[in-house]
Amino acid sequence: MRTFITAVFGLTLLLPPVAQGSCAILLHGLGRSDGSMESLERALEKADFQVVNVDYPSTVYPIETLAGQAIAPALDRCGPGTPVHFVTHSMGGILVRHYLSRVPVPNLGRVVMLGPPNKGSEVVDALGEVPGFHAILGDAGLQLGTSAESVPNQLGAANFEVGIIAGTRSINPVLSQIIPATDDGKVSVASTRLDGMSDHLQMPVTHVFMMQNDEVIKQVIYFLQHGRFYRPGPPSS
Structure with a gap:
């Protein structure tokens, strides 16, 4: 292992070494693909993580099926005994919660969730019965x-290290009218919260593009390395 210097938020920080062979599994959101996580993939590789960017058919099967289908093979790719982290966008975080509630991962490291509907989304409540919703977003979409x-509200508190980033900007004013609080266009800030979480951070980003935002990516890497998000000044108690 080696200690290295990197620039984060305009500051030069001396970061602790990342364990050689640490693996980061990336899980995209509903209706997206592994291509949506490529910016994260490249940044994590530069930070010395082994990366498994998973593509899974998010609109074809229910969450219970998708969780095992997406995560079990990814763990195999990381290799036995390798420290494993997860970085997820939107529904990808629910897949991780579902999987970890049923399957122990002894070498589990840290988890970062971007815009996860941990308490569900009012968008599904309002539009789930609209013709075409199921055809577009499938069984998993109706479970959120x-x-x-709902599946997210049946999974309980986190018993693992997890940092959550919530967006506070929307490019979808129609959906934001459905959500009764500050939101990212799909999920409210309040809904991203999870009992047992290690840290929670609000950032001025949208649900659709947050995983491609440079400042979000820096925060993801910082949490995986430190177990908390970067904030100016001394760490809070």
């Missing part, structure tokens, strides 16, 4: 509502 019976 805010009711107590």
